[in-house]
Amino acid sequence: MLIILSIGIVVAILAPFLVGSLRYSKNEIINFNLNPGIVLSLIPVGMFIFFFSQIPLISSGTIPFESYPWIESLSINLSFRLDGIGLLFSLMITGIGAGIVLYAGNYLNTHEDLGKFYCYLFLFMTAMIGVSVSDNFFAFFLFWELTSISSYLLIGFNHKEDKSRYSALQALLVTGGGGLALFAGFLLLYTTTGISSFSELSIYNGTLSNAVELSAMILFIIGISTKSAQMPFHFWLPAAMAAPTPVSAYLHSATMVKAGVFLAARLNPYFASVEYWSETLMIIGGTTMLIAALMGVTQTDLKRLLAYSTLSVLGMLITLIGMNSYESLTAFGIVVAAHTLYKATLFLVAGSVDHSVHTRDVTQLGALSRIMPFTTTAGALAALSMLGVIPFAGFLAKEFVYESATQFGYNTVLLVFLFFVTNSLLGAIALRTGIGVFWGKKNNISTEHAHESHWQIVVPPLVFGFLGIVLGIFTSGTTAFFNSVSNSLSRSTLLRELHLWHGFTLILLLSIITIVASYFIYTTISKKGTTPLELKFRLLPTALFGSFIEILFKVAGAVTKFFQNGKLRWYISITFLFAIILIGSSLPFSTNALTFTFPIHVTIYEWMLTAAIIVALVIVIQSNSRLTAIAAMGIVGYAIALFFVLYSAPDLALTQFTIETLTVVLFMFAIYKLPKNVTVPDRNTKLRDASIALSIGSIVTLSILFATGSPSVSELEVFYNTRSLVEAYGRNVVNVIIVDFRALDTLGEIIVLAVAALGIVALLQFSKGEQK
């Protein structure tokens, strides 16, 4: 699996070059224009074939596992595990991905950034496969974040539009924020139990404390809800429709938004036994599926209609996991598969229509079946599946959903009712998007220039649409596979035969009534028209998010302006004030004793040096002449050099003497043109600065007195003293440290010096050049 992921990354890197070379090096000898989409789609097709070939193996219950050590000390490994649900998702990602790649090759044919688009798309595809197959928490998190980032780039693909950029940022902030919660959850589990992978967690039998369990659960649910756009984090998904249609089809219906659902499924084997987990999922999912369906049916934009219906189905999937029953977990896999097929198709169809007629408004669109026969066929196939007509996969999915609701022990009536209303609304959306557009009444829209789309745009939705029937008809052949999917969601082993036809039951009756209700809703809405629901009610989360971002920027701006007002003196004051507070507050807790010995054995030389320094310091501060100040500064340096002589540091003394001389010379050279000190600070400024300066000074003094309180011979000193001659053949230990024991540090230092010199010369040369 590592190979697959590596291929994905490599293709992502190479894609822009491929697009560039195909586009700009027109082959004039053979008049053959190869679309990059055709070439690139071979990659996901190949991956799909690989994953498809794994079906028999996985269905038989085997779970391939591979692991590569990364940071073993932190239990961060690249470990991959291909179980039922991982395989289902991998199949979807590569299968739909192949279609999207092909489709985008024509859809964005003339777009200047097609190369970048493929780069992001393959990056996303890789990340998503990584999410599906990662077993290690941290590898999973890495890929999870990578999906957020690549999705940010894809939503903001039309980056010249404000709306795109804002939507992209919104999606990134919401999913990225959720990602942080998820990371916290993983860390919490890891630090309390040492568990670092899903497979360990699903068989974990130890007990967690209630607090840990509850916190981890809340963190995970935030991660799940943000990624899968559950209420109240749903608002980013409809906004993300600003992305190009292939992206919406891929990320925001088939794959990325299902990552949250996927996470819920991955965690379910352990968390199902945790109190409130199932209930919370059911409440969140149930609310989302109902409200999103209600909001969705009132939309008029094709893509927004589909976006809300996706939200609704995501809610349904979360609910199914929350129900955690024999039937609901089986239903989960089938709904995922069926939804992916029909929703990707409908999005692609919407793109095809938009491409041809240049509008996505369903109240305008109609009677396109003659003009766009293939697109129409694909749309109809998908709509019928979504509506739940036999023998489509959607029918099967609906049957299982109703079955799990009727078999569920508690609140059966409420659940059945919820699913019924949601499904009816979803069916109405299916009719509006897949049927109404093509056979509905033609409105005041010009179809003169409308035409059937290019084959690259038509073939993918047609294939996905047909697969919807294939999956429905060959249901019994998929039993083992779907059982392996539901088994990865639960600790107990579930085996269940799948059949398309269940006989004349209550459930079938429900399905039929649903279709009738859908039709009824559809015709009512078509006649009366609707205003999108979210326009009627200024929806709270969106507004909250907006003002949150606004406040965030304002606060950040104010903080920045306060701390970074551009005045160096202010920065220095702030830095030193914090140093005073931090060091000053820790000094009283020092384990060393403060030792102040009254100087008795002090020679006359030492007193003279001390006096010289103090006098020089006074002169530096008081003097108005620059030359005097510099000379006084030199005196301080020389006096320190003499202290080095007195206290057994001949090397330091030598260096300090020469450097001090050089510094003074440098000042003299540079100072010619520097102006005199003319500004005289007022008394208050002086007092304020003096108090900061004296506090820092006393902290330095106190630190020294504390530090020298307990003199000791360091191990390092002994080490270097005993080895200097024996191992490094040098009698001057200081020099041996510099050029031998710690030579690497010295090498680094002289490189820094060389860079500083380069900088100085460049500064001087650069301005010379400018003056000419």
Add this chain to the structure above:
Amino acid sequence: MISILAILAGLITATAVYLLLRKSLVRVIIGIVLLGHAANLFLFVISGLVKANPPLINAGNDTVTGVSADPVPQALILTAIVIGFGVQAFAIVLFKKAHEKLNTDSMDSLTATDSSRG
């Protein structure tokens, strides 16, 4: 003597900080130089003071004899002195150039980025 040097280090630091807070470019640079001195002195003093026994191995011995000065801080300070020189030189040139370009001696005039000043 440690106490005296501790106070001296404190005084040099205080002077350096006070100068860093001035408006005049020259004073700020002097402050940088003095701060370097103070830091070196600080390192030197906290490692303990030893008179007349530098970390040198005398002929005939294999190791430093007697209570000698610690070579580690000395090696650190030696490189710090030289690096400090590089930094000071850079600061001098930078301020000099800033002054030539903007024709001001006040730190407070150097608050905008070069692009906005043209």
Add this chain to the structure above:
Amino acid sequence: MNSLILKTTVRFINKLLLLFSVFLLLRGHNEPGGGFVGGLVASTVFILYTLSEGYKEALAYLKVSPFSLIIVGLTTAILSALPSLFLGDAFMKAIWLETRIPIIGKFGTPFVFDLGVYFLVLGITLSIVLSLRKDSE
């Protein structure tokens, strides 16, 4: 600074100072001294020359550009780190010759490294001081 006394003195002590800087470099491993101090002292030779004669004359006296000294110094220092790699040891591990060499004593890669430091410090100091001098004129 057009002082005859300074000019005469500088010419007289320059050779001495240069010799002294080499002396500091060579004895650095056993006595106080070494590449840093040696390079700094050597640079004072040329800085004194700049003060007495001017930077153009000093550059002529130096014969090579300060930049080439930086390059030579850095290259020497890095080259001294490489031999150990060929012997399969860690980067920068010291390699010593068995035989003793007059004046220097034991010869090995740390000495070469110190030599690099000497030239680098000389080059850096001179390129800073001379270019600043040039700029001021």
